Amino acid sequence: MAVRVGVLGATGAVGQRLIQLLEPHPEFEIAALTASESSAGHTYQEAAKWRVDSPIPDEIGEMTVTATDPDDVPDDVDLIFSSLPSSVGAEVEPGFCEAGYIVSSNSSNSRMAADVPLVIPEVNADHLDLLEVQRDERGWDGALVKNPNCSTITFVPTLAALTEFGLEKVHVSTLQAVSGAGYDGVTSMEIIDNAIPYIGSEEDKLETESRKLLGEFDGAELNQNSMAVSASCNRIPTIDGHLENVWVETEDDLTPEAAAEAMESYPSLDLRSSPDPLIHVFDEPDRPQPRMDRTLGNGMAIAAGGLQETPFGLQYNCLAHNTIRGAAGASVLNGELLLENGYL
Amino acid sequence: MAVRVGVLGATGAVGQRLIQLLEPHPEFEIAALTASESSAGHTYQEAAKWRVDSPIPDEIGEMTVTATDPDDVPDDVDLIFSSLPSSVGAEVEPGFCEAGYIVSSNSSNSRMAADVPLVIPEVNADHLDLLEVQRDERGWDGALVKNPNCSTITFVPTLAALTEFGLEKVHVSTLQAVSGAGYDGVTSMEIIDNAIPYIGSEEDKLETESRKLLGEFDGAELNQNSMAVSASCNRIPTIDGHLENVWVETEDDLTPEAAAEAMESYPSLDLRSSPDPLIHVFDEPDRPQPRMDRTLGNGMAIAAGGLQETPFGLQYNCLAHNTIRGAAGASVLNGELLLENGYL
Amino acid sequence: MAVRVGVLGATGAVGQRLIQLLEPHPEFEIAALTASESSAGHTYQEAAKWRVDSPIPDEIGEMTVTATDPDDVPDDVDLIFSSLPSSVGAEVEPGFCEAGYIVSSNSSNSRMAADVPLVIPEVNADHLDLLEVQRDERGWDGALVKNPNCSTITFVPTLAALTEFGLEKVHVSTLQAVSGAGYDGVTSMEIIDNAIPYIGSEEDKLETESRKLLGEFDGAELNQNSMAVSASCNRIPTIDGHLENVWVETEDDLTPEAAAEAMESYPSLDLRSSPDPLIHVFDEPDRPQPRMDRTLGNGMAIAAGGLQETPFGLQYNCLAHNTIRGAAGASVLNGELLLENGYL
Amino acid sequence: MAVRVGVLGATGAVGQRLIQLLEPHPEFEIAALTASESSAGHTYQEAAKWRVDSPIPDEIGEMTVTATDPDDVPDDVDLIFSSLPSSVGAEVEPGFCEAGYIVSSNSSNSRMAADVPLVIPEVNADHLDLLEVQRDERGWDGALVKNPNCSTITFVPTLAALTEFGLEKVHVSTLQAVSGAGYDGVTSMEIIDNAIPYIGSEEDKLETESRKLLGEFDGAELNQNSMAVSASCNRIPTIDGHLENVWVETEDDLTPEAAAEAMESYPSLDLRSSPDPLIHVFDEPDRPQPRMDRTLGNGMAIAAGGLQETPFGLQYNCLAHNTIRGAAGASVLNGELLLENGYL
CATH class of the missing domain: 3.30.360.10 (Dihydrodipicolinate Reductase; domain 2)
Structure with a gap:
């Protein structure tokens, strides 16, 4: 059964690539899309200026966008993909982790933090174990994993x-x-x-x-x-x-x-x-x-x-x-690694 | 009185830039234009596919292009600007030097030869004195100076x-x-x-x-x-x-x-x-x-x-x-240095 | 069973697109690749400067390129895709038609000839019947169909x-x-x-x-x-x-x-x-x-x-x-129409 | 003696071209530069992100930018060049005209108004006489002339x-x-x-x-x-x-x-x-x-x-x-026509 996932910053350039990669993905199912306050309440079709070179998948276009807040994301979502401006990421990602979500993030905030694994699975999958340190220190039920620039x-x-x-x-x-x-x-x-x-x-x-x-x-x-x-x-x-x-x-x-x-x-x-x-x-x-x-x-x-x-x-x-291996695909791959390693 | 100059390879990209720079130049006067055999005998206007962003000067357009051969260049020409494919340059430039012409060349042949000065005037004008060595060794009345790539x-x-x-x-x-x-x-x-x-x-x-x-x-x-x-x-x-x-x-x-x-x-x-x-x-x-x-x-x-x-x-x-300071302008500047140093 | 096909001008830009479309095509099987005399005898890998954004299929890369001559194409090839400069097309295509090949051509020669069907299948598939007139007039066993510019x-x-x-x-x-x-x-x-x-x-x-x-x-x-x-x-x-x-x-x-x-x-x-x-x-x-x-x-x-x-x-x-619907894909689609209409 | 001129919207793309054309212009002298409130009080050098392919003229760089308000422009300025977003132009240009300034405007507001001359001097210089109608109707001491898109x-x-x-x-x-x-x-x-x-x-x-x-x-x-x-x-x-x-x-x-x-x-x-x-x-x-x-x-x-x-x-x-003949140069040319016709 597919893991239910949410996409933070779903209307942005990387957010669109994330949707393009996640929609056909057999292990993940898109269950939440968030964006800025002004987009909340609109359908994704209305909220996004879609620019990727394949059409918006129909079901995705009809989903309602919510604000980027853990309270607005359904509880049965387990994994969050985040691609936010770093200042916004710094503000909202910890809240999702506290609320128990596993966050695979492309945003640049906290990449160099000592207890945040920065991971390219083929290169340093073992760094994922830093999450134990992270949870100890931060008291999170969730977790925060970053991919690099x-x-x-x-x-x-x-x-x-x-x-x-x-x-x-x-x-x-x-x-x-x-x-x-x-x-x-x-x-x-x-x-x-x-x-x-x-x-x-x-x-x-x-x-x-x-x-x-x-x-x-x-x-x-x-x-x-x-x-x-x-x-x-x-x-x-x-x-x-x-x-x-x-x-x-x-x-x-x-x-x-x-x-x-x-x-x-x-x-x-x-x-x-x-x-x-x-x-x-x-x-x-x-x-x-x-x-x-x-x-x-x-x-x-x-x-x-x-x-x-x-x-x-x-x-x-x-x-x-740069927008697949270097951004959206990097986050998705980290999601797959998290699944493989039992975090989901 | 302006020095009479010739341009070898006058129809090429750098040749066109040379004409654009030389035509208004007060110290030089274009007196010969050479190109490949197929262009010889035609007016420059006919022979060149002009691509520089200012029109062909009228007098230049009406000049007759000759073959790239010292015998076809008027004797009262003193200075030759050369911008030829390196294999052609290697073949014809020595003949011009032997025939007594001073050659300021942008072609890549012979740039690293021990007795050929490779000159950027502001950097190594003193290397021009290598011409004494060159004339001794080669027995030329003319001389060959190169600008770099x-x-x-x-x-x-x-x-x-x-x-x-x-x-x-x-x-x-x-x-x-x-x-x-x-x-x-x-x-x-x-x-x-x-x-x-x-x-x-x-x-x-x-x-x-x-x-x-x-x-x-x-x-x-x-x-x-x-x-x-x-x-x-x-x-x-x-x-x-x-x-x-x-x-x-x-x-x-x-x-x-x-x-x-x-x-x-x-x-x-x-x-x-x-x-x-x-x-x-x-x-x-x-x-x-x-x-x-x-x-x-x-x-x-x-x-x-x-x-x-x-x-x-x-x-x-x-x-x-790259086509002014890096090619045509570099050759013209070397021509000015040759004039300043009494070679013309 | 797949129809065996040949590609004339296989190393050119449209030729490469033809290979990209034909290689995975279930109804066609690439059995001959032709190019200019200088390429004949080399493997396709050696002969083509491949520029399409997917790698050369392995089996194709190892095929030997022949000259563009009906005598050099295996007899069991039934359908020829042609994408040649129009002057070359005008010279060689009739020979293939005489030799009994069905030719689906993207070359611009003969497009406006009265007995040559110029076809976009969704637009004027019925024009294919012009082939009866063509065969009557020209005495060909083969046939020549064109797609437009x-x-x-x-x-x-x-x-x-x-x-x-x-x-x-x-x-x-x-x-x-x-x-x-x-x-x-x-x-x-x-x-x-x-x-x-x-x-x-x-x-x-x-x-x-x-x-x-x-x-x-x-x-x-x-x-x-x-x-x-x-x-x-x-x-x-x-x-x-x-x-x-x-x-x-x-x-x-x-x-x-x-x-x-x-x-x-x-x-x-x-x-x-x-x-x-x-x-x-x-x-x-x-x-x-x-x-x-x-x-x-x-x-x-x-x-x-x-x-x-x-x-x-x-x-x-x-x-x-323009290179798919407007050229290579247009020829392939005409090939499919020829197959559907019993010409193969 | 040169006419003293002001440029409204001087930091914008067309504003920069206007400065590039006006600075060396013998008939005009730049005496005022205006921009949005946030730029007012800064030097032009500080306020403009200069993007034209020649450096900012020194004296211009040191001028102080004012708000786009007739009260902030020196009284001895006679001619105003305007290149503002049309909504801003619609708001502020009439005020300048009322205050007695002659305005040569590139902004798209009011171009089709019945009493506003829309002029390309070589095409319809005689339309300038519409200014008499304009002054009668609007009671302006100044005047508003537009160049087209x-x-x-x-x-x-x-x-x-x-x-x-x-x-x-x-x-x-x-x-x-x-x-x-x-x-x-x-x-x-x-x-x-x-x-x-x-x-x-x-x-x-x-x-x-x-x-x-x-x-x-x-x-x-x-x-x-x-x-x-x-x-x-x-x-x-x-x-x-x-x-x-x-x-x-x-x-x-x-x-x-x-x-x-x-x-x-x-x-x-x-x-x-x-x-x-x-x-x-x-x-x-x-x-x-x-x-x-x-x-x-x-x-x-x-x-x-x-x-x-x-x-x-x-x-x-x-x-x-488009930014010279089609915008900044068009306004300057209309300024020259206004001068020639005695409006300045």
């Missing part, structure tokens, strides 16, 4: 595949799609025939989230990975798909061949949304490319290519679909 | 401003405009809603040309700069303007403030096409941007911004107009 | 739905995607931040093909529709999906409501690739839009919207996916 | 050149740049790889404003032109430059040659911003194009091309720079 998710799986070589230094330059900023985040006059070498707070997210994701949980505490990371982030005129240039220096020798093998053999999980292979490595030097490769593995795969030696270690490029 | 020109002036701090390691990621590949170089289906993380031979150009440009000429030999450079090159959907993310590690401490001051105070030259300031440093973290800033200094300035400290030294972004 | 296919189904009102005058302005020109047809420098108000021969195709498609076949001869059509064609920076603005003046009164009902109730066919509904009519005035709506009905539906009264009759907009 | 300005001059042939029916399809919607008007996710066949109220503006512009003022009343116009408007991914496809049916025979001659010989005016020729007619069938031709005549020329006969009269394409 879209640009972080793009390169961390490739680094995870290389940890055995001893990660030391990572430089990363990003070429990010406009959808990462939300529907209204980048105006057309800002970006057509242009690029913007700055995305507020983004560089910090890549640098800190990556070290937490690749850290070790000893049962009581999470110790961050000791590698040093420096990111430079750019917005470019693509719709979907973040492309990243990575240099990684490792303790042990690392050839492009060994790196390709480590990436290609890096295991996926036996979860519905985890693609196999997780990392697709291209031989062609001009791949991956956003428009060509963002839908690999239904948008859940990581693509890598251009592996080469440089004076500063290995250089390669990687790519992921 | 467009993506090299974009970041080298900013590094030149920092040499006093002792350059050690440079990582650079580029976001390059489609015009850098020539008019037919990138199809629309390749690049709309996309990015390509590979440009053939480009990374090598940034890595080797930069070390030559910042090297020292001791009167007999050119010693390359000892810094190590690694480049990762990307094509993005912009028309003009290469944007680059740079990390530089130096021997001495280098704060963003000191770097900004060094860049802003880096001298321009008293040549007509050299902008003042040479390097424009933005305080706004989201600048420079291609569409907004590529025309600074009539397309001849370098823009920089986003200076910040990282675990790996200084990080910043820089930008230049 | 992509921009013609976009608006003709909507006109077909309105024929009962008496079509008199049609003005149509097109906003066409770059893929319609083939992979190398439009350079990025031509179209980024630009539009081109001209596509060679395109206007004529809309004007003449539409009148043939909506004409009447009396068993012996095809009488063209008497409406007058004037087209103005533009290329814009979209990847896929032709959008068209149409004004239609009719003999009888035609309200937007009546037109919408006629379009929505216009029947699809019981063929695998014919979508139901054929024409999707939007209420939202700002639809259809290329990126949002081109994949309706797996890229085989026609989208319409913005229906309104004007001083010059009905005005509306329509859209179709 | 950007998409109207693009095609009306070409129609004006053809009036002698007797304009009867006009169909026009527009391909409009994103800057026409203001800086935040079109998001990148709406328009990259897309087109939108709808711009709110735009079609009505082309249809009604064109008939007023080409109407006749008999000294007392303005009689609209009797032609019928139907417009279909589209937004496409270009930054600047509206391209339009026009069909025009005339009473008298009109060949493409006669039309081209009428357009090319249509007179410009002896005003500083009026280009000569006003209309540039291209022979090349693929011109005009937005990126190539929008800066003709410093952005003030109209470009036309593709003239051909159709079953429905003459078909051609035209283009103008």
Whole structure:
């Protein structure tokens, strides 16, 4: 029997992607949609300016949107997917956890909190055990799990595949799609025939989230990975798909061949949304490319290519679909992991 | 009295920009236009598919195009601007030099030859003296001077401003405009809603040309700069303007403030096409941007911004107009330097 | 048992789409792939620069490409899909027909020939009977069927739905995607931040093909529709999906409501690739839009919207996916019609 | 001595263009800049998010912005340029006129009012005499003159050149740049790889404003032109430059040659911003194009091309720079006309 789920911030860009992924999902059943006060009481059809490239599923369009409040969500909902602006997430997510809901959140608030697991299932599923610490400390019946930022998710799986070589230094330059900023985040006059070498707070997210994701949980505490990371982030005129240039220096020798093998053999999980292979490595030097490769593995795969030696270690490029693997799909996958691990 | 000049490859994309810059230039007078055999004998108007955003100057349109052969160029022409595919350049440029012409070339052939000066006037004007070595060795009456690749020109002036701090390691990621590949170089289906993380031979150009440009000429030999450079090159959907993310590690401490001051105070030259300031440093973290800033200094300035400290030294972004400062304008400026130094 | 089919021009842009559609098709089995002499003898993987957004099917990648010659195609192939440059099509298609193959062709040659059926199955399936005339006249065992140009296919189904009102005058302005020109047809420098108000021969195709498609076949001869059509064609920076603005003046009164009902109730066919509904009519005035709506009905539906009264009759907009419904899918659908009608 | 002028809505997209055009203008001197209450009291540098591709002039950057109120504008200002949202324009412009200011406005409010001249100087300068009627009726010391909408300005001059042939029916399809919607008007996710066949109220503006512009003022009343116009408007991914496809049916025979001659010989005016020729007619069938031709005549020329006969009269394409000729430059030109006619 499917787990009944709710979507917080259901009318937003990631909220729409969540609905697109959850509606046909056999393990989940959408039972609640929340949005801002002004949308509450309207049907989803009325409340949402639907922009995803498949029509609104009929039953979803007719559901009534509620306010984003635990009291307005039916009691038989067990799992909450949250994709809210971080300030709103910080305000309302704890209330849902106190009220007993398991929350799989894409919002950026609390990602770096010591007792909040930040999880990419294929990378650090064991961090989920932090929830015991979280419940002890916060006295929650529910729980709060986060997925990382879209640009972080793009390169961390490739680094995870290389940890055995001893990660030391990572430089990363990003070429990010406009959808990462939300529907209204980048105006057309800002970006057509242009690029913007700055995305507020983004560089910090890549640098800190990556070290937490690749850290070790000893049962009581999470110790961050000791590698040093420096990111430079750019917005470019693509719709979907973040492309990243990575240099990684490792303790042990690392050839492009060994790196390709480590990436290609890096295991996926036996979860519905985890693609196999997780990392697709291209031989062609001009791949991956956003428009060509963002839908690999239904948008859940990581693509890598251009592996080469440089004076500063290995250089390669990687790519992921930022609103699927990097946001909505990341939350859904964490939901599947929570189900697998008995939290639901 | 104006120096009479010829343009080799006058119908190509850079050739058109050369004409646009040379036609109003008070020190130069266009006296010869060459192109492939099939264009020879036609008027320029007939031969060129003009694509620059100002009309063909009338007198130029009526000039007759000749083959790219020293015998077809009038004897009273002194200076040749060359923008040919490198294989053609390698074949025909030596013949012009032997025939006594001074050649300022944008073609990539011979850029790394030991006796060919590769020059950005504001950076290494003194390398021009290599021409004495060149004439001795080759027995030419003429001479061959090269300007670097467009993506090299974009970041080298900013590094030149920092040499006093002792350059050690440079990582650079580029976001390059489609015009850098020539008019037919990138199809629309390749690049709309996309990015390509590979440009053939480009990374090598940034890595080797930069070390030559910042090297020292001791009167007999050119010693390359000892810094190590690694480049990762990307094509993005912009028309003009290469944007680059740079990390530089130096021997001495280098704060963003000191770097900004060094860049802003880096001298321009008293040549007509050299902008003042040479390097424009933005305080706004989201600048420079291609569409907004590529025309600074009539397309001849370098823009920089986003200076910040990282675990790996200084990080910043820089930008230049790739077909003006990075190609046609670079050749014209070298022509002005040759004139200033008595070669014409 | 599946019909064995061959694809002429299999490495081209439409050829690749044909393979993408045919490979999973239960009624057809790809048994031959042809291309130019230089590709013959290589595997398809080697010969094609694959650019479709799903990987090359494994078995297809390993097939050996042959020259485009009936002698090189296995005898047990019954149906040929052709997508060749029109000059090549004009040269080789008749040979295949003589050799007994049924050819469903997207190439523009012979579309207006009096004995060649030009068919959109949902619009004029009865024109297929022209093949009897064709075989009589040409003495072929095989047969040649054409689908119209992509921009013609976009608006003709909507006109077909309105024929009962008496079509008199049609003005149509097109906003066409770059893929319609083939992979190398439009350079990025031509179209980024630009539009081109001209596509060679395109206007004529809309004007003449539409009148043939909506004409009447009396068993012996095809009488063209008497409406007058004037087209103005533009290329814009979209990847896929032709959008068209149409004004239609009719003999009888035609309200937007009546037109919408006629379009929505216009029947699809019981063929695998014919979508139901054929024409999707939007209420939202700002639809259809290329990126949002081109994949309706797996890229085989026609989208319409913005229906309104004007001083010059009905005005509306329509859209179709130009490389699926407008090219590869159109040929496949004609193949299905040929199968249904006993030609295979 | 220069006329002192004020700019209402100086921080907006058109306001910035107005400053760019007025600052170097020898006949006008910027003496007042107004914006919303929240900007008042700040320097222009602080208040404006400057987005034009030339730096803010120094003196302008240091001016203090005031509220948009006649009491806050110095008394020695004579001419007001207004580019406000129409609801704001409707509210504040009459107050400026009452207070004695001459207002040249780009805002869409009151354009169709019977006593408000809607003027393109080269087309209907004589309509300026409507100001006598306006002053009589409204008792203003000041006066209100409007320029039309950007998409109207693009095609009306070409129609004006053809009036002698007797304009009867006009169909026009527009391909409009994103800057026409203001800086935040079109998001990148709406328009990259897309087109939108709808711009709110735009079609009505082309249809009604064109008939007023080409109407006749008999000294007392303005009689609209009797032609019928139907417009279909589209937004496409270009930054600047509206391209339009026009069909025009005339009473008298009109060949493409006669039309081209009428357009090319249509007179410009002896005003500083009026280009000569006003209309540039291209022979090349693929011109005009937005990126190539929008800066003709410093952005003030109209470009036309593709003239051909159709079953429905003459078909051609035209283009103008929407934020220069279509907005800021249009207002400045009306200011020059007001000066020439003794209103200042």
